[in-house]
Amino acid sequence: MIRSALFLARKDLICLFREWGTWLWAVLMPIVFFYFIGSVTGNMSGQASAETVGLTVGENAGFLADEFVRGLESAGYKVARVAAGDLARYNRRIVIPANFSESVLGGKESTISFSRTGNGLDADYDEIRVKRVAYSVLADLIAANKRAGKATPETFREVQAIPRILKLEARPAGARQTIPVGFQQSVPGTMVQFILLVMFTTGGITLHQERTHGILRRLASSPMPRSAVVLGKGLSRLAIGLMQISFAMIAGAFLFKVDWGPHLVMVLLVLIVYAALAALAGMLLANFAKSEGQLIAIGVILSNILAAIGGCWWPIEITPEWAQKASLMIPTGWAMGAMHKLVSFGDSPLSVLPHLMALAAAAFCAAWLISRSFRFQ
Numbered sequence: 005m006i007r008s009a010l011f012l013a014r015k016d017l018i019c020l021f022r023e024w025g026t027w028l029w030a031v032l033m034p035i036v037f038f039y040f041i042g043s044v045t046g047n048m049s050g051q052a053s054a055e056t057v058g059l060t061v062g063e064n065a066g067f068l069a070d071e072f073v074r075g076l077e078s079a080g081y082k083v084a085r086v087a088a089g090d091l092a093r094y095n096r097r098i099v100i101p102a103n104f105s106e107s108v109l110g111g112k113e114s115t116i117s118f119s120r121t122g123n124g125l126d127a128d129y130d131e132i133r134v135k136r137v138a139y140s141v142l143a144d145l146i147a148a149n150k151r152a153g154k155a156t157p158e159t160f161r162e163v164q165a166i167p168r169i170l171k172l173e174a175r176p177a178g179a180r181q182t183i184p185v186g187f188q189q190s191v192p193g194t195m196v197q198f199i200l201l202v203m204f205t206t207g208g209i210t211l212h213q214e215r216t217h218g219i220l221r222r223l224a225s226s227p228m229p230r231s232a233v234v235l236g237k238g239l240s241r242l243a244i245g246l247m248q249i250s251f252a253m254i255a256g257a258f259l260f261k262v263d264w265g266p267h268l269v270m271v272l273l274v275l276i277v278y279a280a281l282a283a284l285a286g287m288l289l290a291n292f293a294k295s296e297g298q299l300i301a302i303g304v305i306l307s308n309i310l311a312a313i314g315g316c317w318w319p320i321e322i323t324p325e326w327a328q329k330a331s332l333m334i335p336t337g338w339a340m341g342a343m344h345k346l347v348s349f350g351d352s353p354l355s356v357l358p359h360l361m362a363l364a365a366a367a368f369c370a371a372w373l374i375s376r377s378f379r380f381q
Contacts, residue, residue, distance in 0.1 A: 005232045012228070012236030017243050019210070026206050030248050034198045038252075038260055041317070042190035056082045058094030066105020067157045068141065072116065075137035095121045096130060108145070109155060183319045184348040188263070191256035192343045193316035196336055198252075199245050199279055200310060203286035204303030207241040211290040212299055215381060224380040234378050238283055238371070245279030267346045270353040270360075274346070277363045278339040284370035285335075291379055315340040338362045 020026050057076060061069050076083050076098075084094065091097050099117040101107075107114040118134045120127050147163045148155040184192075214220050223233050249272075256262035264271055286303070293299035311317060313327065314336025320328055321344070331337030342359035345351040 005229055005235070008228045008232035009235035009239060012223075012233065013239035013243065016237060016240035020206070020240060020244060023206065023210065025209075026202070026244065029198065029202050029206060030244060031251055034194050034248070034252055035255060035259075037194040037198070038187065038191050038256065040190075041194060042187035042260060055080060056084055056094060057096040057098055058091045059083050059085050059098045059100070060088045060091050061085060061100045062102030062104065064103050064106065065100050066103070067160070068105040068108055068145070068155075069100045070157075071141050071144070071160060072100065072137060075140055076134070079133050079137055081133075098134070183321045184344060185319065187256065187260035188348065189319055191252060191260055191262045192347065193311070193318075193340060195248065195252035195256075195275075196278065196314070196339050196343070197307060197311035197316040199248050199275075200282045200285070200336065201304070201307040202244060202248065203241060203279075203282040204289055204307050205286075205300055207244065207283060207286040208290035208293070208299050208303055209296060211237060211287060212293060212296055215290075215379065216296075218381070220380040230378065231375065233380075234287075234375050237287060238280075238374075241283035241286060242280050245283055246276065249275045249279060263347070265347040265350070267353050270356060271343065271346050274339060274342045274356060274360055274363065277360060277367060278335065281335055281363055281367040281370060284367060284374055287374050287378075288370060291374060291377060310334055310336045313337065315344075319344070335363060335366055 059073065059076075061073075073083055081096075086094075088099070091099070097117075097119045101114055101116075104114050104116075116138060118131070120130055144160055144163050145155050147166075148159040151163060152159040220233075224230075253262075253264060257264065289303060289306075290299060293302065314320070314331050314334050315323070316336055320331050320337065320340060323331075331341065338359040342356040345355050345359075346353070
């Protein structure tokens with residue numbers, strides 16, 4: 005039986021590769037969605053590139069401006085010094101006026117301007133960080149004046165070298181969970197969605213066409229057992245899913261700089277079981293659909309609904325509680341939950357065993373159902 009199934013899977017795979025739709029939806033369109041969704045969500049909280057600050061420094065700003073910039077870098081910002089006309093390209097914008105050091109040392113009021121695109125908690129956090137830098141420079145200035153009578157770059161260094169009497173020690177209460185955004189979210193999410201979409205459409209349509217054109221009836225009259233036909237059809241579609249996984253992970257790593265985390269073996273295992281479930285679900289849909297149009301409509305709508313609820317389009321962690329609970333009941337939610345734990349949150353492989361077992365159990369049920377109900381005509 006195994007030899008017959010492998011023979012059928014190989015021939016079936018050749019036929020699937022000849023379909024232009026296989027290459028379009030399994031290879032080309034995911035890349036487009038990787039870029040589009042990743043770019044749209046790239047400005048959400050958590051992107052390292054969003055830590056850049058556009059800085060314009062006026063003429064003769066002096067050493068206090070340099071101290072302020074050094075404080076921004078210590079606070080975790082990447083400072084890009086640009087001309088005033090280019091400042092609008094940045095989400096975070098700071099302007100240090102001309103003659104800044106001279107004005108401050110002379111006792112004149114001088115204002116550092118900070119503006120930011122957007123609002124909310126991230127904007128409040130940025131404001132706190134920038135104010136903290138400004139107050140730190142002011143505190144060092146007061147200490148330098150008191151120590152040497154006049155603040156200079158040298159006295160600033162002396163003040164900063166003084167051991168601090170009061171020290172705050174802070175430790176995290178647990179592992180920090182940084183919600184994935186940008187390409188770190190869009191590449192795994194789009195991959196999970198398109199595996200399901202391709203299995204429902206391309207995988208299901210070809211099987212429906214073979215039944216309609218009598219190809220499956222000819223297979224039924226051959227010496228090949230029924231189980232070999234079902235296994236062969238399932239293996240060929242699983243191979244398409246594995247191709248999607250390989251291409252998406254390689255493209256994600258090299259084109260979009262996605263970090264797949266330290267537990268790559270478990271990530272692959274979860275995706276393989278998910279692809280097997282998707283392949284079997286596509287065969288079930290083709291088995292019960294009455295027409296090709298019905299199959300396409302159900303496949304596209306169902307795959308998009310499962311992708312939205314399962315957290316493929318956006319991090320499920322930012323959705324309402326009811327949506328997070330709903331994601332725990334569907335395969336896309338199990339797959340994305342496991343991906344987030346392994347890739348983004350740094351959890352151990354044991355933490356995703358419930359997700360893996362749920363996917364495996366669903367795949368087993370789907371395999372049993374298709375083996376009992378597979379139609380040759």
